[in-house]
Amino acid sequence: MFAALSLSGGLAVLFTRNVIYAAFFLLLTLLGVAGLFVLASADFLAIAQLMIYVGGVLVLVIFGVMLTNKTDPAADASNQQPNRIASQNRSTGWVISALVAGSLFVALFTLLARANFALLNQPVGWQSTVNTIGRQLMTEYVLPFEIVGILLLAALVGATYLASPLAKSFRNAAR
Amino acid sequence: MQPVDSHLFLIVGAALFSIGLAVVLLKRHAIVVLMGIELMLNAVNINLVAFSQYDPDRLQGQMLALFVMVVAAAESAVALAIVLQVYRHFRTAQLDELNELKQ
Known part of the structure; x- marks a missing residue:
């Protein structure tokens, strides 16, 4: 479901x-x-x-x-709907991308239907994973954990700077 | 609890990845292309989690899925900020109409 x-x-x-x-x-x-x-x-x-x-x-x-x-009032008549996703205007683009994605799915599906993973035949138990994840984060994955924290901080600060309307004036002032 | 057949996860992951690829290739709106990338990352996460349930001691797949999720959040934040600046500059977010680097 x-x-x-x-x-x-x-x-x-x-x-x-x-x-x-x-x-x-x-x-x-x-x-x-x-x-x-x-x-x-x-x-x-x-x-x-x-x-x-x-x-x-x-x-x-x-x-x-x-x-x-x-909405842009100066836009042409085909641009009336502001949220439109322009995709139908090129039938060749539609056909090519549908072909690529569809063939990828067919290839993966036949591969997965034919494959017989030995791992997937094992029994699987249900248990909470919070304990294991916490232990792993603090022991085996502590270095990637810290690095991803730094990455997230830098990305969010950078995104805030990029999205702020002050960014352009700062750039112009520094020039 | 009845365990689900794991082939279902793999097939759903493959289908979601294909749909995301089609969205990225087909759509001409920058934000919808970002949505397609999110769909592909979710498909990868489904695969990682589906194989990780056979590894309850180390959970390497789930750890990798967690890191993928964090990096995807950072990526979408930065990309949306760039889309916002592009929109302020060009007054449009349709990728076909962005055809110059400098005004």
Whole structure:
């Protein structure tokens, strides 16, 4: 059921013509992926998915959509809908990308249907992963943990600077 | 609790990755291209988690999925900031209409 939820959300992102609708269908997809994480006995990752993606990234995306959808009165008549996703104007682009993505999916599907992973036949137990993840973060993965913390800090500070309207005036003043 | 067949996770991951690739290739709006990248990263995470449930002692797949999630959040923040500045400059976010580096 969660698989159907996320796949239909993804297909709706593919086929919708409006950026706002695409953002909300992306919300559907991310919720479905969180449900799949729970079914794969990854409870901590499911909560992290809900908090990071649904709570953070998606709100950011919706802010981006809302900040970039102002109508331009000087635009031509084909540009009336502000949130339109221009994709239908080139049938060749449509055919090529559908061919690439569809053939990739068919290849992966036949590969996965024929493959017989010895790992997947083992029994799997259900237990909470929070304890293990915490222990691993503080022992084996402590260096990547710190590096990713620094990376996140630098990226967020840089994004704040880039998005601020002061950035351009600072640049002009420094020139 | 009934364990789910793991082939389902792999097939859903493959389908989501293909959909994300199609979105990236097909759409001409910068934010929708970012959404396609998020879809592909989620597909990769599904695969990592699906294989990680057979490794309950070390959980390497889930740790990698966690780091992928953090890096994806940073990437989307920076990319949206750039899209915002591009929109302020060009008054559009359609990728086809961005055709110059300097005004």
